[in-house]
Amino acid sequence: MSLVDLGLPPLNALVVFEAAARLANFSRAGAELGLTQxxxxxxxxxxxxxxxxxxxxRTPAGVTLTPVGEAYVAEIRRILGDLAAVTHGARGSAGPRQVTLACSHGIADLWLMPRLQALDAALPGIELRLRVTDDVARLRLDEFDLAIFYRRERPTxxxxxxxxxxxxxxxxxxxRPALADDPAPTLLAIEDSLREWLDWTHWFGAVAMPQPPAARVWRLGSYALSVQAASQGLGTALGWTWLLRDRLAAGTLVPAHDFHLRSEGSFYLMRPLDRHVRRVVRQTMDWLVASNAG
Known part of the structure; x- marks a missing residue:
């Protein structure tokens, strides 16, 4: 069945339409696409x-979208973006030694990066493609071979x-002083509404300890920056012990309180069920599990 049979316009016309709408000029759209006006x-x-x-x-200066055109181009851009992502994902997972691994920025910075040299040595010739995002809710299964994320609920x-x-x-x-002994601590946090992780409000509520009135909060751009600031003695961060266990074991970070808050969430290594498992993907998954246990 052809696209016409499905009631769909030609794909090249949609690409031209998106360019013309974005540039508001047929001549500039043609120059971008290698077409005449x-x-x-x-x-x-x-x-x-x-x-x-x-x-x-049509206007003397170029073109403007009609209300129908504005609504149509918004959907076309979304669909073309999805098509590009699906194609990129299919191409990215097709190589015999290529593995696409998706994870959050915190996991990439603090858990995965210190292990990449060992992974490269264990699986010679592997071609790793990292898909780093904190918006796991919008991550499609066709965008990765393996993924590591924290989730409050068990993924399906x-x-x-x-x-x-x-x-x-x-x-x-x-x-540095313990949290209970510091009347004016600097609390290191992150500003990210997409995260499912617990924050200072949860921790103080669970320990039944009032936040010191003189405490100040630094909201940094990422969890890795928060951890780095804590390591430099700039304040106290909330430490996720799975991510920071190597630093805690080495003593570069130390607990500032003895209360550990545990939630029902977990850090999961995930593999899509609807895809053939290539040998290099299985090897990578097995290595990540073994590395975590070591």
């Missing part, structure tokens, strides 16, 4: 005929291995 105009006339509505208003549609549970304790640099 008249070719762009013909494509748009055909597309308007196909839809049965005007998409553009994937094979799972629990790498660690969420347990947090305030951490700071060695020699």
């Amino acid at each position: 008249s070719a762009v105009s013909r494509q748009m006339l055909k597309l308007e005929g196909f839809i049965g509505a005007k998409l553009f208003q 549609g994937v094979a799972l291995h629990v790498l660690g549970t969420e347990e947090i304790v305030p951490v700071t640099a060695p020699g």
